[in-house]
Amino acid sequence: MAAQEPSPPSSLEGNKPGFPKKILANKLEDKHLCNICLKILRRPFQAQCGHRFCSYCFNKAVSSGPQKCSACIKEDIFEEPTSILKQGCAFPDNAAKREVEALEAVCINEECSWTGTIKEYEANHEGKCDFRILPCPSCKELLRANELERHNERECPERTLNCKYCKEPFHFKNIKAHDEICPKYPMICEGCAKKKIPREKYVDHIKLCTKFRTPCRFHVVGCDMMVEKEKIHDHEQACSYEHLNLLLHFIMGIKVNLECLQPQSLELLKMGQLSGAGAPVQGACALLPPPPLHSEKTKVAELSRRCQELELKVSTFENIVCVLNREMERSATTMEAYNRQHRLDQDKIEILNNKVRQLERTVGLRDLSIVEMEGKMREMSAATYDGVFVWKISDFSKKRQDAVAGRAPAMFSPAFYTSKYGYKMCLRIYLNGDGTGRGTHLSLFFVVMRGHSDALLKWPFNQKVSVINF
Structure with a gap:
């Protein structure tokens, strides 16, 4: 055996x-x-x-x-x-x-x-087939193993590249965004047409480039010419009449706007606008006559009346806001009390849930211990301790049919011992045979099991085993 x-x-x-x-x-x-x-x-x-x-x-x-x-x-x-x-x-x-x-x-x-x-x-x-399907570690696309390397190098939208200008890494899908911010990206000067200017030095270049076109200094009053830096002086001399005309229209527009202001501040604003407009028109502006004052008095009176009405409305709204603030403070205090009580209730619920889970684990462990003890008691009641074991197989015909059908090809006997502290053993039987004896013989195996006293016994197992078929 x-x-x-x-x-x-x-x-x-x-x-x-x-x-x-x-x-x-x-x-x-x-x-x-x-x-x-x-x-x-x-x-x-x-x-x-x-x-x-x-x-x-x-x-x-x-x-x-x-x-x-x-x-x-x-x-x-x-x-x-x-x-x-x-x-x-x-x-x-x-x-x-x-x-x-x-x-x-x-x-x-x-x-x-x-x-x-x-x-x-x-x-x-199994783990080396070139045709096995694997996910790309970056974009998760499913690919064959023999295509993964090419995908990672050339096709994956999530692959990492190093900028050829600044050497910084970025994802392929962000290549355009990176080109917009790359400090080393080569720029072309629109003035002198110089190429390969790093973006980080482009601002300094256009400050010094005499060919770079900038707005005319009179663009704030309407001149829309873009002039090369080296030709700005020539442009101002050639277009001085047009610049003065634009400046005059700009100042007249300011004058019209000043008529809506109080007479006391009118002169100050006029002086400030004229002083900032430039020296070429100071003489002309000084000759302008002062505006009439009778219409200004009427406007000032109207503005004063409207200010008083607005002050009354503001006072009313301030009272309403104070009342609402007090209501909000009371509501906030009440809400804070509710929140504190809610947190206390949640803590108690969590403590009770933990206790319930602990009790459920304890009950589960005890049920498992009871099942194990019942199994051990059944094993002990069927076990023998003299090395002699009689195995009676009940309902033999049905179990053999199950073995022939492949539903239960093997059966194990209860454990038995050579002595109380001896070897632990059992029998395994194939009612329809096993290996070369399948379908023609009954196969019986003697099995040495792991026992509690194995450390006290002599190994390997070298005892005589006798099997008798009744």
């Missing part, structure tokens, strides 16, 4: 579920499927109930605690504790692993012509 020692990993071994069904070149058999992810087994483990799982799927399922075997429930053969999945109760199924790894496979990626076995696919092709 074969002796097998369980060694399920305590942490997740591998980080992938099963292989996709499409990689098989031949017909798929149900025995090669994981009962959790429903894909082709990857590093298969077999539980006590006989169902097989991927190592990753099994460890992920039991990482949060013991779980009921969904396959047993689906097949209506659920039986405690055999159908409970938990750490330490599953064994690497090397026979199934060899069968799966020897299956003929093809690459599932479009246009890839690779063929081989599943073992070769996992080791040499």
Whole structure:
């Protein structure tokens, strides 16, 4: 008989579920499927109930605690504790692993012509296929692996480039925006046509460039000529008559506007405007006669009356604003009190929620402990401690039919011991045979299990085992 020692990993071994069904070149058999992810087994483990799982799927399922075997429930053969999945109760199924790894496979990626076995696919092709679809790390577009490098270098809108002028990095999609602010970007002077002037030096250049066209100094009064700096003096001499005419119209417009002001400030404003207008027209403006005052008095009286009316309205509005301010202060005080009480209530609710969650966790842990204790009691009641174990298989015909159909190919016996502190063992039986004996024989395996007293025992296990069939 074969002796097998369980060694399920305590942490997740591998980080992938099963292989996709499409990689098989031949017909798929149900025995090669994981009962959790429903894909082709990857590093298969077999539980006590006989169902097989991927190592990753099994460890992920039991990482949060013991779980009921969904396959047993689906097949209506659920039986405690055999159908409970938990750490330490599953064994690497090397026979199934060899069968799966020897299956003929093809690459599932479009246009890839690779063929081989599943073992070769996992080791040499799965993560290296040039036709596998990968997301671009920058723009998240899905591309083939052999196109990703070219995409990152030439096509990705999120790719990073270095400016050829200032050497600063920027995204390709922002290339125009960067050109607008790049301090080293080459500019062309509109005056002297000099090229390749860095933007950071362009302002200094146009300050000194004699060919750069600037507005005439009389543009504020209407001259719209753009003149080269070196020709401004010639322009002012040639257009002095036009400039004086524009300046006269500008001053007359100011005079008309001044008529709407009080007589006392009229003379001061007139003097200020004339003094800022330039020396060439001071003599002409000084000869203007003072405006009539009878119309100004009427306007001043009207303005005074309107000011008094506005002062009365302002006083009324000030009283209304004071009342509203007091109401707002009272409302703010009341709202602050409500907010304080709300915060206190929220704190109490949070404390109570934490207590409820803590109690729920405590109840859950106790329920789990009760289930484990019940399982241990059932194991202890069925266990023997003299090395002799009689295994009676009830309803043999139905269980053999399930094994032939592949629903439950294997069964495990309750654990038994050579002595109270001796080796822990069990039997595993394939009612329809296993390996080369499948379909023709009944296969029985003797399994040495992990026990509490293993540190006190002699290893490796080297004892005589006798199996008698009644």
